[in-house]
Amino acid sequence: MNIVFSDLDHADRDIERDILASAGFDAPMLACRSEQELIEQLTDADIALNQYAPFTRRVFEALPRLKLIVRYGVGVNNIDLEAATDAGVQVCNVPDYGTSEVADHALAMTLALTRKLVPMNRACHEGRWNYVEAIPLRRQSTQTVGLIGLGRIGRLYARKMGALGFSVIGYDAFYRPGGKDGTDYIESVELDSLYARADVVAVFCPLTEDTHHLVDKAALAAMKPGVFLVNTSRGGIIDEASLAEALASGHVAGAGLDTTEREPLEPDSPLWAQPRCLITPHMAWYSDDAAAELKRKVAEEAVRFASGEAVYWPVNRLA
Structure with a gap:
């Protein structure tokens, strides 16, 4: 079998x-x-072996020889899965290479926001040495974090946030926490309840047609005044124009975004004008260890398939 790297920026x-x-x-x-x-x-x-190049129905129809795509990462939103299945192409991802890193990045953003580290660091550098500028600040054990999405990364973040004293609630359309897998400390709620109760809303769901702009103007308005929003998942889940408005009004007290709808974030995005929006360049997944693990698992998955063995991480189901 012939194996190629379709694209790679490593x-x-x-x-x-x-x-x-x-x-x-x-x-x-x-x-x-x-x-x-x-x-x-x-x-x-x-x-x-694919990173960003778009595998659409037109591509699959033009490449009848293609049998497998292994994507570098968890998300596969650059691949038309329905068209791949119709063409008999197996799509695989690497779902677990950066689980700890993304959960830790979301945790770091959460603590930076709730403790107001970024604005207070800026104030100190500007010569203002006054903790009063950070008020109000609340004890972690008095706050509730609400997770949208309870997959591997979401559950790990939930465990770490719970250990820090936060109450944890979560919404997932396909998963219910419970004692069987040790997640009974997460209270399962519907989205409207999560918005009404959470002091921090953290997004961990995949980007699909159903989740595109899931956090829109109405969702933001339904959240508690002074809420903090963290997204280390996919940028398209949040309506960024509405988020910028909510930050400007103060309804959202701060946001931490590792992903944006267009990357890099466009120079004219209104989010740049919001000093309480903490932005990082889609780096939550990265550590030297995670990058090496990702590379190894992509190559090993390709070798398994080429050798006639069962793949470990199929995303679509072939007949």
């Missing part, structure tokens, strides 16, 4: 190359960015 691919070579494969590096480039350059590919 500094090197040494880990993948060594794993593939030890199994007898040599995968060329391509730099596809568009449908047309995929169609033109992957005609002989059986397996594609």
